[in-house]
Amino acid sequence: MPPGTVHAVCSLDCPDSCGVLVTIDDTGRATRLRGDPSHPVTRGFLCGKVAKYLDRVYSPDRLLYPMRRRAGVPKTALPHGRESESFERISWDEALDTISSRLAAVARDHGPESILPYSYAGTVGVLGYGSMDRRFFHRLGASQLDRTICSETGGQAIISVYGRKLGTDPEAFPHARLIIAWAANIHGNNIHLWPFVEEARRNGAKLVVIDPYATRTARAADWHIPINPGTDSALALGLMHIIVRDGLYDRDYVARWTCGFDQLREHIAEYTPDCVSALTGISVPDIERLAHDYATTTPAVIRLNYGVQRSDNGGAATRAICMLPALTGAWKHYGGGLQLSTSGAFKWDKAALERPDLAEASPLGREARIVNMSLLGEALTEPDSPALGSDPSNRPAVHALFVYNSNPAAIAPDQAAVLRGLSRPGLFTVVHEQFFTDTADYADILLPATTFFEQKDIQGAYGHYYVQLSEQAIAPLGEARSNVWLFSELAQRMGFTEPCFRDTPDDLIAQALRSNEPDKQHPWLAGITPETLQAAGGAQRLRFEEEQINQPFLPFAEGPFATPSGRIEFYSATLEAQGIDPLPSFRPAPESRHTSERERYPLEFLPRKADNYMNSTFSNLPAHRAMESAYNGVLEIHADDATARGISDGDTVDVFNDRGSIALRAHVNGSVRPGVVAARLNWNKFSAGGHNVNLLTSQRLNDLGGGPVFYSTLVDVRKSS
Ligand SMILES: Nc1nc2c(c(=O)[nH]1)N[C@H]1C(S)=C(S)[C@@H](COP(=O)(O)OP(=O)(O)OC[C@H]3O[C@@H](n4cnc5c(=O)[nH]c(N)nc54)[C@H](O)[C@@H]3O)O[C@H]1N2
Ligand SMILES: Nc1nc2c(c(=O)[nH]1)N[C@H]1C(S)=C(S)[C@@H](COP(=O)(O)OP(=O)(O)OC[C@H]3O[C@@H](n4cnc5c(=O)[nH]c(N)nc54)[C@H](O)[C@@H]3O)O[C@H]1N2
Numbered sequence: 252m253p254p255g256t257v258h259a260v261c262s263l264d265c266p267d268s269c270g271v272l273v274t275i276d277d278t279g280r281a282t283r284l285r286g287d288p289s290h291p292v293t294r295g296f297l298c299g300k301v302a303k304y305l306d307r308v309y310s311p312d313r314l315l316y317p318m319r320r321r322a323g324v325p326k327t328a329l330p331h332g333r334e335s336e337s338f339e340r341i342s343w344d345e346a347l348d349t350i351s352s353r354l355a356a357v358a359r360d361h362g363p364e365s366i367l368p369y370s371y372a373g374t375v376g377v378l379g380y381g382s383m384d385r386r387f388f389h390r391l392g393a394s395q396l397d398r399t400i401c402s403e404t405g406g407q408a409i410i411s412v413y414g415r416k417l418g419t420d421p422e423a424f425p426h427a428r429l430i431i432a433w434a435a436n437i438h439g440n441n442i443h444l445w446p447f448v449e450e451a452r453r454n455g456a457k458l459v460v461i462d463p464y465a466t467r468t469a470r471a472a473d474w475h476i477p478i479n480p481g482t483d484s485a486l487a488l489g490l491m492h493i494i495v496r497d498g499l500y501d502r503d504y505v506a507r508w509t510c511g512f513d514q515l516r517e518h519i520a521e522y523t524p525d526c527v528s529a530l531t532g533i534s535v536p537d538i539e540r541l542a543h544d545y546a547t548t549t550p551a552v553i554r555l556n557y558g559v560q561r562s563d564n565g566g567a568a569t570r571a572i573c574m575l576p577a578l579t580g581a582w583k584h585y586g587g588g589l590q591l592s593t594s595g596a597f598k599w600d601k602a603a604l605e606r607p608d609l610a611e612a613s614p615l616g617r618e619a620r621i622v623n624m625s626l627l628g629e630a631l632t633e634p635d636s637p638a639l640g641s642d643p644s645n646r647p648a649v650h651a652l653f654v655y656n657s658n659p660a661a662i663a664p665d666q667a668a669v670l671r672g673l674s675r676p677g678l679f680t681v682v683h684e685q686f687f688t689d690t691a692d693y694a695d696i697l698l699p700a701t702t703f704f705e706q707k708d709i710q711g712a713y714g715h716y717y718v719q720l721s722e723q724a725i726a727p728l729g730e731a732r733s734n735v736w737l738f739s740e741l742a743q744r745m746g747f748t749e750p751c752f753r754d755t756p757d758d759l760i761a762q763a764l765r766s767n768e769p770d771k772q773h774p775w776l777a778g779i780t781p782e783t784l785q786a787a788g789g790a791q792r793l794r795f796e797e798e799q800i801n802q803p804f805l806p807f808a809e810g811p812f813a814t815p816s817g818r819i820e821f822y823s824a825t826l827e828a829q830g831i832d833p834l835p836s837f838r839p840a841p842e843s844r845h846t847s848e849r850e851r852y853p854l855e856f857l858p859r860k861a862d863n864y865m866n867s868t869f870s871n872l873p874a875h876r877a878m879e880s881a882y883n884g885v886l887e888i889h890a891d892d893a894t895a896r897g898i899s900d901g902d903t904v905d906v907f908n909d910r911g912s913i914a915l916r917a918h919v920n921g922s923v924r925p926g927v928v929a930a931r932l933n934w935n936k937f938s939a940g941g942h943n944v945n946l947l948t949s950q951r952l953n954d955l956g957g958g959p960v961f962y963s964t965l966v967d968v969r970k971s972s
């Protein structure tokens with residue numbers, strides 16, 4: 252790479268998608284990275300995690316060449332720093348030959364659906380997240396993965412109401428006069444929204460945070476409302492009850508643009524302030540005040556994040572919250588509305604990138620069965636489980652697992668089941684990774700992956716509306732290779748002759764944008780090409796003006812809406828037809844204070860994300876561990892719950908339920924209320940006892956889209972003996 256400065260994009264799974272400038276010296280080494288000051292939203296600063304990204308790229312622990320498991324070494328967790336003793340170096344040729352012959356053998360002996368790809372969002376770059384890999388697995392006839400682990404529930408929820416996954420522009424937030432951060436840890440997870448929030452506050456806005464945990468965001472807010480976990484649907488329905496009761500809704504907006512209001516009005520009658528207070532733990536005056544503040548302040552915006560949907564009732568909760576601005580007409584005002592995700596605005600040509608049509612050329616000759624990634628444990632360990640597909644007559648066991656962009660041994664629920672599955676004799680496992688993760692320990696073949704510095708990509712965002720080009724800044728380290736390269740090479744080895752398997756990253760970028768066929772470009776991408784992106788310094792705003800919603804950007808100010816009725820749907824006949832409540836209701840999670848299960852395990856557990864890691868990413872790096880040191884291995888607990896158990900601050904405690912027990916250090920710091928405890932995600936191999944918080948989480952699925960229920964987990968705690 253020539254010396255100079257390269258525009259890249261942070262590809263971590265974060266709403267912000269920061270523009271990044273990487274300085275390259277004359278040896279081709281990256282010497283500095285900083286936020287791109289010209290990016291209108293991320294505006295020249297990086298979060299603490301990525302400010303230290305050079306540590307990651309050049310870490311001595313990077314995987315730099317392909318390896319295979321040494322003969323006879325059993326599949327178990329390996330101690331940090333000694334993993335390579337269980338593996339031996341091989342060439343890429345040998346690695347690719349081994350993988351292609353083993354996959355071919357599994358497909359021949361058990362059918363191609365017994366091959367399961369497992370990937371999530373190690374990179375959210377469009378190519379790295381899903382392009383050549385999808386083509387490869389479709390053509391192979393491998394099982395399809397239902398990527399439910401994060402945002403599927405919330406996405407389905409907002410689409411059921413509005414038909415599209417769009418939201419208030421972050422750049423509009425300074426105009427808001429009331430901001431509600433609802434299950435949204437803006438400081439920890441979405442830091443580039445914060446300056447806009449602060450600007451609004453300087454203009455007189457109030458910030459309210461609804462979160463059972465006192466995040467940094469909550470501590471900086473004007474009003475923190477600590478809600479009982481999993482009761483947000485009740486709160487949202489209760490707010491609607493008051494807003495309708497007191498005539499504070501926007502009659503004109505409701506009449507013109509929504510449907511199902513009469514059914515909703517009847518439905519919310521039972522969500523009286525008293526009833527909602529009992530469920531949520533919020534006092535009646537506070538509920539009344541919140542409803543009035545929300546309905547009478549203009550513009551009012553809700554920053555809803557995904558925390559709320561990671562529980563049994565999460566789909567209903569997200570739907571109910573999404574309905575609030577439809578009731579008050581907050582969408583009409585610049586700075587009002589709601590933002591869950593902006594990702595639905597990026598209309599990449601997914602069919603061209605992923606080529607689902609290639610399934611017809613596979614040995615199956617049809618679309619393969621679908622496996623829900625949140626049920627990985629079950630899929631790997633339970634024969635004939637419904638996790639293996641919806642058709643009981645077609646549930647072949649998984650014989651080969653191909654992991655990339657993900658660390659399921661650490662991030663998937665019900666970890667004991669996942670690890671049992673990964674250590675199953677006879678399961679052939681490939682892992683494409685940057686580091687010796689908890690999952691890499693279980694690989695038969697381990698492949699080195701590039702970081703976003705080492706590959707070219709294009710990226711949207713789920714927290715703003717800019718398309719960005721991410722240039723390759725440095726040559727791949729060692730023999731690391733990108734996801735696109737890997738699946739293109741494997742396709743050649745498998746004898747797939749379709750020309751699409753030879754597409755380059757530049758070809759794929761053109762296809763994503765349809766810039767090779769300008770007449771077919773989506774209007775919001777009109778005229779955006781790699782060249783225009785480059786000329787613009789790397790980032791271009793989507794072309795909303797084509798649909799007249801840009802001046803200012805008001806995504807849901809007026810219909811028609813992209814729902815079946817063309818209106819905002821309080822009542823969803825579509826969901827009803829699927830056997831789901833057409834109107835959202837509060838239903839207690841099986842593991843919560845509202846059920847008898849609480850007699851066995853009385854504490855609601857929040858197995859949270861760490862502010863200084865990205866899910867499990869970074870938790871192996873010394874500088875990041877140091878930043879997170881106050882919370883590594885810590886259980887946050889209320890003084891009442893600690894005292895009742897004879898626990899003092901600093902004691903080692905066992906946190907347990909039927910699924911397992913982990914050892915943590917108690918910290919009594921006022922971040923949670925009585926009845927709630929919290930700990931953070933990490934790598935297993937950096938956790939006492941070798942397991943992280945997901946040993947305690949379950950494989951139950953929530954009420955919409957088959958999402959996981961990380962935040963509906965009951966535990967008890969005792970002082971370790
Ligand atoms: N630093 C950092 N940033 C990240 C990530 C990370 O791991 N670290 N992860 C990235 C990813 S993958 C995602 S999806 C986004 C997610 O970003 P968020 O959706 O903000 O993620 P969470 O931290 O899961 O949940 C947000 C908040 O919801 C709260 N919460 C939990 N249960 C409930 C509940 O029942 N009701 C209410 N009201 N609140 C509840 C949690 O305490 C948490 O503070 O962040 C991204 N950004
Ligand atoms: N208890 C609990 N569990 C959770 C959550 C929680 O809040 N609490 N959050 C859930 C959520 S929201 C999410 S999104 C998931 C996240 O789950 P994952 O997407 O698995 O997230 P990470 O742990 O960040 O692991 C991503 C891995 O991809 C690798 N990687 C990065 N870039 C590339 C690349 O270009 N190619 C390849 N091959 N690999 C790459 C990284 O090195 C990293 O090890 O976790 C879920 N699990």
Ligand code: SF4
Pocket residue numbers: 261262263265266267268269297298299300301302442443865
């Ligand atoms: S993790 Fe998020 S905030 Fe940090 S640099 Fe990446 S995109 Fe920006």
Ligand SMILES: [Mo]
Pocket residue numbers: 264400401402
């Ligand atoms: Mo996520």
